[in-house]
Structures are given as structure tokens and as C-alpha cells.
Amino acid sequence: MNYPGKGLVAGLAVTARNFVGSYFYKDRLITVQYPEERVQTPENSRTFPFLVYDESPDKPRCTACKICEVECPPKCIYIVMDRDEKGKPRQQPKVFDIDISVCMQCQICVEVCPFESIKMDNDFEKSKYGRFNDLVQHLPDLLKSNAYYLKIKPTEAAEVDAKLKAETEAKAAKKAAAAAAAAAKAAAAPPPAAPATTAPPTPPSGAAT
Amino acid sequence: METLYPLLHATFANLPDWAVRVAAFLIPIAFIFAVYPAIFALTTLVERKALGRIQNRYGPNRVGIFGILQPLADGLKILVKEDIVPRVADKFTHFLAPVLIVVPGLLVYLVVPIAPGLVAVDLKIGVLFALAVGTMSVIALFMAGWASRNKFSLLGAVRAVAQVVSYEVPTVMAGVAVIMAAGSLSTLTIVERQSGGVLNISNWYVFRPWGLVGFVLFVIGGLAESARCPFDLPEAESELIGGYHTEYSGFKFALFQMGEYLAGMAMAGVTVTLFLGGYLGPGSGTGLIGRLIAMLWFFGKLAGMIALNIWIRGTWPRLRVDQLMGFAWKILLPLALVNIVAVGFWHFLTPRPVAWMVTTVWLVVWVVVLTKCNASAHLEKREYRYV
Numbered sequence: 001m002n003y004p005g006k007g008l009v010a011g012l013a014v015t016a017r018n019f020v021g022s023y024f025y026k027d028r029l030i031t032v033q034y035p036e037e038r039v040q041t042p043e044n045s046r047t048f049p050f051l052v053y054d055e056s057p058d059k060p061r062c063t064a065c066k067i068c069e070v071e072c073p074p075k076c077i078y079i080v081m082d083r084d085e086k087g088k089p090r091q092q093p094k095v096f097d098i099d100i101s102v103c104m105q106c107q108i109c110v111e112v113c114p115f116e117s118i119k120m121d122n123d124f125e126k127s128k129y130g131r132f133n134d135l136v137q138h139l140p141d142l143l144k145s146n147a148y149y150l151k152i153k154p155t156e157a158a159e160v161d162a163k164l165k166a167e168t169e170a171k172a173a174k175k176a177a178a179a180a181a182a183a184a185k186a187a188a189a190p191p192p193a194a195p196a197t198t199a200p201p202t203p204p205s206g207a208a209t
Numbered sequence: 210m211e212t213l214y215p216l217l218h219a220t221f222a223n224l225p226d227w228a229v230r231v232a233a234f235l236i237p238i239a240f241i242f243a244v245y246p247a248i249f250a251l252t253t254l255v256e257r258k259a260l261g262r263i264q265n266r267y268g269p270n271r272v273g274i275f276g277i278l279q280p281l282a283d284g285l286k287i288l289v290k291e292d293i294v295p296r297v298a299d300k301f302t303h304f305l306a307p308v309l310i311v312v313p314g315l316l317v318y319l320v321v322p323i324a325p326g327l328v329a330v331d332l333k334i335g336v337l338f339a340l341a342v343g344t345m346s347v348i349a350l351f352m353a354g355w356a357s358r359n360k361f362s363l364l365g366a367v368r369a370v371a372q373v374v375s376y377e378v379p380t381v382m383a384g385v386a387v388i389m390a391a392g393s394l395s396t397l398t399i400v401e402r403q404s405g406g407v408l409n410i411s412n413w414y415v416f417r418p419w420g421l422v423g424f425v426l427f428v429i430g431g432l433a434e435s436a437r438c439p440f441d442l443p444e445a446e447s448e449l450i451g452g453y454h455t456e457y458s459g460f461k462f463a464l465f466q467m468g469e470y471l472a473g474m475a476m477a478g479v480t481v482t483l484f485l486g487g488y489l490g491p492g493s494g495t496g497l498i499g500r501l502i503a504m505l506w507f508f509g510k511l512a513g514m515i516a517l518n519i520w521i522r523g524t525w526p527r528l529r530v531d532q533l534m535g536f537a538w539k540i541l542l543p544l545a546l547v548n549i550v551a552v553g554f555w556h557f558l559t560p561r562p563v564a565w566m567v568t569t570v571w572l573v574v575w576v577v578v579l580t581k582c583n584a585s586a587h588l589e590k591r592e593y594r595y596v
Contacts, residue, residue, distance in 0.1 A: 004580040008525060015263045015524040022262045031267055 046120035049102045051142045061117035064093040068109035076102035102137040115159045212418035218511045232261035237329035241318045248468045250280035256519045263523040292459040309462035310349035314471025316342045320396050321478040324488050324503040335396035339479045347373040357456035360572035365452020375537040380430030382545030383423040386552045387483045400487035418553040424484040431476030438522035446507040477514035485510050547575040
């Protein structure tokens with residue numbers, strides 16, 4: 001049946017259906033009420049870099065090798081290596097600053113790091129009131145545990161952990177092999193002095209028996 | 210004339226006469242200034258919530274529970290905004306327009322009865338007053354558009370004048386049908402003529418063939434006169450960046466919004482009075498309880514009309530200017546004239562069923578004829594000879 005205003009009435013029906021439906025079907029309302037509700041960010045989403053530590057924040061994985069500082073395209077990383085009293089490098093950073101107002105989130109620092117130390121975070125709530133100094137992230141802000149890394153990026157972190165474990169195991173095996181080789185070498189061709197130094201305690205006991 | 214005066218006089222017999230007179234004078238003013246702007250504030254919130262739900266959004270829900278304090282926050286925000294007057298504007302007129310636009314909206318409520326005997330002024334020419342004063346807002350609109358010295362503002366104002374003047378004609382004609390049927394221009398009398406019947410409902414004029422047509426005409430005319438969607442051409446944001454209120458900011462802009470909403474609500478109130486039986490309904494009467502129930506009925510119907518406006522705003526797209534004018538002059542005006550003839554049939558054909566049948570057939574035939582005559586041309590498939 002066709003009557004004047006048919007399309008208008010049909011339109012009214014559509015809006016009425018949406019109006020009523022939005023009260024009964026929760027999935028119609030696609031707005032996420034942000035501070036209360038959050039969307040799970042994708043695992044591979046990234047914001048700014050952070051530094052991974054294993055056991056304690058005193059011993060980060062970072063060795064202050066400055067490769068990332070050199071590679072960073074906008075030059076937002078600033079590193080000073082830590083030194084002990086005698087001026088000997090301690091192979092960990094004393095200062096590690098990332099200016100997140102300059103960082104362009106390119107992930108190149110992560111790609112070049114040989115120690116799996118710098119990784120991309122997915123924490124996006126980093127807004128600050130100041131424009132300049134507030135946006136520079138210092139070492140304490142940057143250091144986060146490996147557990148946190150495992151939490152935000154399980155797949156990637158597990159791969160990294162397996163790789164590191166394999167490396168340490170290989171290193172240990174190599175060390176053990178070297179030690180074993182040395183021991184075998186020592187056993188095969190013992191230096192003459194060695195038995196003399198170890199042997200003397202035994203004869204008296206043997207003599208006693 | 211003073212309808213509250215005898216009531217108060219009977220209730221507070223020991224008070225001096227002048228005090229009762231002053232009270233009868235001040236109470237309606239206070240009521241109109243308090244209640245209708247409050248309804249306006251609530252309407253802005255409800256409208257935003259409802260439009261949101263129509264589009265599957267939440268709408269404002271941050272300020273207070275369910276966003277109930279949103280109008281307050283809006284008001285505060287708009288109060289502290291900078292008031293900018295264009296350097297080349299006609300300053301006095303620019304200032305006067307937003308003040309004037311609120312006045313007609315408030316004046317119309319004077320003649321809208323909210324309960325038996327409760328109307329600010331029971332004018333003998335109530336309907337005429339409402340329709341005449343309601344259209345006064347177009348002067349303020351044109352003042353705003355002209356004084357801003359802005360092309361968009363002037364275009365919006367010109368559109369507003371053309372639109373309101375055009376739609377005033379079918380609206381008044383639709384009102385004439387009711388005036389003929391009721392035999393009076395007084396709004397109280399018109400409401401009382403609709404009483405009786407089944408549950409105090411079946412005698413409402415909207416349940417007559419001519420009343421239904423008149424109701425539709427009046428609602429459309431009311432939407433157009435208050436420049437509400439789908440007739441919001443004068444302030445079309447996408448075309449005229451706000452039309453006549455382009456150059457207004459701060460509280461002057463708020464006054465424009467308020468004037469528009471008050472005018473829209475006033476037209477809704479007049480529609481309720483003329484066609485939906487005003488305060489009539491089951492339980493409405495002249496006692497205290499009856500008057501309270503009658504007020505509930507009136508404000509319930511008003512809320513219903515506002516809800517209809519919001520629903521329409523959330524659904525229908527804006528008309529084109531030529532469609533707008535064609536609709537008013539080629540469909541609404543002939544229909545309103547035909548409707549007046551239908552009231553004549555209704556009045557003079559004595560057995561009620563015959564009157565029902567004749568008026569219905571008469572109106573249906575004319576609706577069909579008018580739509581057929583105004584159907585847009587069916588275009589043939591084009592053949593291009595020189596491709």
C-alpha cells in the first residue's frame with residue numbers, strides 16, 4: 001500500500017527501533033566509557049620505549065653501549081655510563097633519558113639493541129602538565145621488570161626469554177666445555193708439580209695404615 | 210478575565226482585596242518564568258540523550274547522575290564565554306535581537322490553560338493572540354540577521370522570514386477549523402468544548418476527521434515556525450554556519466536557543482490546547498485533586514509533543530528551500546482550506562455517522578488529489594543521441 005508520507009513513517013520506525021533497542025541490547029552502544037571501561041590494546045601496539053630489568057632495578061639489562069643513542073633518528077635518547085670510584089666503567093647506565101616529546105615511536109632502538117634491553121611499551125597515558133621537562137623520562141621512569149614485559153607482550157617476551165635462556169645456556173655449556181677441556185687437558189698431561197703438591201698428605205695416612 | 214482571582218478570593222477570604230489582586234497578578238508571571246524555562250533546560254538534556262540513543266550513543270552522562278546537571282554546566286559554560294560583537298555590526302539592534310526573541314515565546318504561555326480555570330489571562334481572542342504573538346519572533350530573527358552584517362546571517366534571516374510567513378498561513382487556517390468547531394477564540398472555552406465523551410478523551414478534536422488533518426497541519430506549521438528540524442533551514446549549520454545566530458556568542462547565543470525552544474514548546478502547548486483537549490483527561494476536574502490531575506494531563510501531553518518533536522528531529526532530513534515553499538503553498542494551504550470546508554460539513558450534516566463519512570471521504574479524496582497533483586515528475590530514461 002502506498003500513501004503520502006510512507007517513507008517518513010518508515011524512517012520514524014527505524015529511529016524508534018534504534019532508540020528502544022539501545023536500552024535493551026548492550027552491544028548496540030559501541031561507545032567505550034573510557035576511564036571506567038578500556039579496550040584491550042593489541043599485543044603489538046606500541047607507544048614509547050622502556051628498559052627491561054631482570055631481578056632488580058639496580059641491575060638493568062642495559063649495558064650503556066649507546067648503540068640506541070646513536071641510531072635514534074630524532075636523537076631523543078641520552079645515555080651516560082655509570083663508573084665506579086676509580087673511573088672504571090660499570091657497564092650500566094647512570095643516566096638514561098628519553099624525551100617522549102621528541103620520540104617518534106619508530107622502534108629502531110629496539111631493533112638495534114643487542115642485549116634485549118630496550119622494548120616498546122603500550123602505556124599511552126603519559127600526558128603531563130609541562131611541555132618540556134615533564135616529558136623527559138628518566139631512568140627510574142623507564143625501568144620496568146621483565147614480568148611487566150611478559151604481561152604486556154606475552155608472545156614477544158617469551159621469544160626473547162627463550163633466546164636469552166638459550167644464549168646463557170650456550171655460554172654456560174661453552175664455559176663448561178672449556179672447563180672440561182681444560183680439566184681433560186690437565187688430566188691428560190698433568191704438570192709435574194701438581195701431584196707433588198696434592199700427594200703429600202696421603203702418604204702419611206697410608207703409612208699409618 | 211482574571212481567572213486566578215476568584216479562586217484565590219474564595220480560598221483566602223480573610224486577606225485584603227488588593228493583596229489577592231496582586232497575588233493573582235504575580236503568581237502566573239512567576240509560574241511562567243519559572244516552569245517553562247525549567248522545562249526548556251530539561252528538554253535540552255532529554256533531547257541530547259534521546260538523539261544519542263537514536264544513534265546508539267549514550268548522550269551526556271558525565272555531569273551528575275545520568276548527566277542530570279548537564280543543563281547547569283552548559284549554562285555556566287555559556288555565561289563565562291566571551292561576548293563578541295562584530296565591529297561593523299549595528300550594535301544596538303545586535304543587542305536587542307536576542308532579548309526580543311525570548312519575549313514572544315513566553316507571551317504565548319499567557320493564554321495556554323494548564324487546568325480548569327487556570328490560565329494567566331483568559332483572553333476572548335486567545336487563539337488569535339497566541340498565533341499572532343508566536344510569529345513575532347521573526348522580527349527578532351530578522352533583526353539579528355540584519356544587524357550582524359554577515360552574509361550568512363542575512364541569508365538565514367531572509368530564509369526565516371520567508372519560511373515563517375509562508376507557514377503561518379496554513380497554521381492559522383488549521384486553527385480556524387478548531388475555532389469554527391468550538392465557536393470561540395478563547396482557549397479555555399475551546400478546551401471545555403472538547404470535554405465529555407468516553408473517559409474525557411473521545412471528544413478531543415484530534416479524534417475527528419478534520420481534527421486529525423488540522424492536527425497534522427498544525428504540528429508541521431509549529432515545527433516550521435519555531436525553525437525546528439526538518440524545517441531548520443534558517444539556521445542550517447551545514448549550509449549557513451548557524452544562519453542568523455552566526456555572529457552571536459556567549460549568553461546571547463543561549464538566549465537564541467532559549468527563544469527557539471520556548472517558541473517550539475509554546476506551539477506544542479497551543480497544539481495540545483486546540484487539538485489534544487488541553488488539560489482534559491480521565492480524572493481532570495475542578496476540585497483541588499481534579500486540577501492537579503488536569504495539570505498532570507496538560508504537562509504530560511506537552512511532554513508528549515516535545516518528545517514527538519525530538520523524534521522527528523532525530524529522523525527526518527532537512528528540506529530544500531524550494532521543497533519547503535512548495536510544501537507550504539501547494540499542499541498545506543489547499544489542505545487547510547479544504548479542512549475548513551470539512552468543518553462546515555461536520556457542523557451542518559445532522560446524523561453524526563453521515564457527517565463522519567462525508568468529512569472523511571471529502572478529506573481523503575482531497576489528500577489523494579493534492580498528492581497526485583504535486584507528485585514529482587517521473588523522469589524518462591535519458592537517451593543521449595550524440596555519445
